[in-house]
Amino acid sequence: MRLFRHELKGELLLYLRSRELAFFTFLLPMILFVLLGSAYGSDTIDGYDGATFLEAGMIGYGAISVAFAGLAIVLVIRRESGVLKRLRATPLPAPAYVLALLLSYLAAFAVEVVAIVLLGKILFGVDVPTRVPSLVLALLLGVVAFCAMGIGVAGLIRSAEGASAAVNAIYLPMSFISGSFFSPHSFPGVLRAIADVLPLTYFIKLVRAIMLQGDEIWTQGTNVAVVAAWGVVGLVVALRAFRWEPHEG
Amino acid sequence: MNAIEVRGLRKSYGALEAVRGLDFEVRSGEVFGLLGPNGAGKTTTVEILEGYRKRDGGEVQVLETDPASAGGAWRERIGVVLQSSAMYETLTVTEMLRLFAGYYSRPRPVDEVVELVGLHEKRDERVRRLSGGQRRRLDLGLALVGDPELIFLDEPTTGFDPRARRQAWETIRGLRGLGKTILLTTHYLDEAEQLADRVAVIAHGQIVASGKPSELTGGTPATEIRYRENGREVVLQTDEPTRVLNDLTGHALAQSREVEGLVVRRPSLEDVYLSLTEEPAE
Numbered sequence: 001m002r003l004f005r006h007e008l009k010g011e012l013l014l015y016l017r018s019r020e021l022a023f024f025t026f027l028l029p030m031i032l033f034v035l036l037g038s039a040y041g042s043d044t045i046d047g048y049d050g051a052t053f054l055e056a057g058m059i060g061y062g063a064i065s066v067a068f069a070g071l072a073i074v075l076v077i078r079r080e081s082g083v084l085k086r087l088r089a090t091p092l093p094a095p096a097y098v099l100a101l102l103l104s105y106l107a108a109f110a111v112e113v114v115a116i117v118l119l120g121k122i123l124f125g126v127d128v129p130t131r132v133p134s135l136v137l138a139l140l141l142g143v144v145a146f147c148a149m150g151i152g153v154a155g156l157i158r159s160a161e162g163a164s165a166a167v168n169a170i171y172l173p174m175s176f177i178s179g180s181f182f183s184p185h186s187f188p189g190v191l192r193a194i195a196d197v198l199p200l201t202y203f204i205k206l207v208r209a210i211m212l213q214g215d216e217i218w219t220q221g222t223n224v225a226v227v228a229a230w231g232v233v234g235l236v237v238a239l240r241a242f243r244w245e246p247h248e249g
Numbered sequence: 250m251n252a253i254e255v256r257g258l259r260k261s262y263g264a265l266e267a268v269r270g271l272d273f274e275v276r277s278g279e280v281f282g283l284l285g286p287n288g289a290g291k292t293t294t295v296e297i298l299e300g301y302r303k304r305d306g307g308e309v310q311v312l313e314t315d316p317a318s319a320g321g322a323w324r325e326r327i328g329v330v331l332q333s334s335a336m337y338e339t340l341t342v343t344e345m346l347r348l349f350a351g352y353y354s355r356p357r358p359v360d361e362v363v364e365l366v367g368l369h370e371k372r373d374e375r376v377r378r379l380s381g382g383q384r385r386r387l388d389l390g391l392a393l394v395g396d397p398e399l400i401f402l403d404e405p406t407t408g409f410d411p412r413a414r415r416q417a418w419e420t421i422r423g424l425r426g427l428g429k430t431i432l433l434t435t436h437y438l439d440e441a442e443q444l445a446d447r448v449a450v451i452a453h454g455q456i457v458a459s460g461k462p463s464e465l466t467g468g469t470p471a472t473e474i475r476y477r478e479n480g481r482e483v484v485l486q487t488d489e490p491t492r493v494l495n496d497l498t499g500h501a502l503a504q505s506r507e508v509e510g511l512v513v514r515r516p517s518l519e520d521v522y523l524s525l526t527e528e529p530a531e
Binding site for chain 1: 299300301321322324325327329331333334335336337339340344348349351352353354391395
């Protein structure tokens with residue numbers, strides 16, 4: 001427990017120090033929210049207020065951005081540089097390390113959500129979400145599932161140089177297709193078919209149901225199940241492909 | 250008492266037998282040097298002792314524990330400097346040391362470690378701005394911050410300039426003075442000669458010689474005597490340097506002339522090493 005708290009403090013400091021990462025995975029969702037919100041926040045999208053619709057999408061984008069992309073890139077870099085190998089030689093237990101790492105990304109995402117909600121309120125007059133317990137549960141589910149997928153993908157990437165490229169190639173198209181930035185209803189059939197299997201699609205549907213329709217999380221069985229199932233897939237891959245040591249050469 | 254005991258250690262990677270039956274022990278409080286060319290099996294051996302790799306056969310005890318099944322309590326007692334120096338580039342020297350100090354239950358004070366590895370002027374510098382030698386010293390600091398009994402140093406001075414190497418040697422001697430046991434791998438023979446109480450030379454996954462550096466150089470090959478005669482260089486190899494030199498100089502003295510370009514050389518550890526690790530002729 002003491003080791004866990006110590007490592008969590010260390011991880012938070014490391015997160016604050018990582019400027020490139022903080023920009024791309026932490027600030028970018030907020031910047032996109034401001035840009036897209038200014039462009040068509042006052043339109044009506046799928047029958048909802050544009051800014052509110054976008055805010056829910058941006059929270060989904062923020063989750064995949066911070067928890068999936070940020071975590072996967074950091075893990076690959078730490079593994080390939082040999083930091084993970086070095087940590088293995090210390091008495092720090094692996095579960096304490098992984099938990100502290102996850103919690104630091106969860107904390108970053110929590111700050112991200114609060115910032116997006118505040119931006120929405122101040123700039124676009126979006127109401128603060130009312131179904132707070134349901135929303136918190138949904139976000140927790142999402143961030144844990146995307147963290148699991150992030151660790152899984154990190155296990156499949158072999159080099160630090162390729163980490164950013166590979167991760168971006170997955171999560172940026174996914175963010176588009178799943179409707180973070182627009183309504184997916186205007187997409188052609190092929191894209192919608194792809195969207196129908198992606199975890200982010202269901203996570204954004206879940207968040208929109210809670211934020212736009214005022215639904216509670218327990219009425220959203222399908223969305224919750226699909227996100228959770230993807231989380232389990234991520235976990236299985238993570239357990240099989242995770243390694244502490246860099247790939248040689 | 251022995252800090253490390255290795256009996257019949259074997260390890261293969263596929264068809265390649267990296268380690269083929271090693272026996273050696275490291276006594277508590279000594280500096281033990283593991284010498285050998287690249288690919289001889291040094292790092293494989295050390296990584297088995299550190300608990301990174303599983304062995305295929307043989308007995309290994311490190312601090313009376315099998316490293317393959319050792320836990321946190323055992324890791325409290327060892328310090329590891331790996332060949333590659335991996336750190337969080339965005340932290341400062343003291344932040345990095347403080348982070349690692351927190352992993353141990355009885356760490357050495359961070360300020361003391363900073364002094365010990367000679368980084369006091371760089372204590373608030375970010376890791377990414379350190380030079381290669383400074384990084385390597387921080388590596389050593391990170392291995393020391395838990396105040397371990399046994400320290401593994403895998404090629405600790407590779408890539409150092411001569412001054413940085415002398416400084417690192419001083420630090421390592423200091424550690425020995427503190428009663429630490431050190432297992433050092435190196436391919437610098439002078440480093441082993443300077444630091445190690447005992448060495449083992451490893452080639453093709455087997456130990457080909459072991460003992461004190463002076464014992465290794467005391468046997469064969471023979472002392473070398475060189476001089477010039479009539480403009481020609483003469484090289485003698487002898488096991489009786491006293492008698493041969495006496496004859497040579499006595500002869501010259503009788504004729505009242507100097508022996509030109511006289512050099513008497515004891516075999517260095519390098520000569521021993523080269524003769525031991527020679528590739529078989531094709």
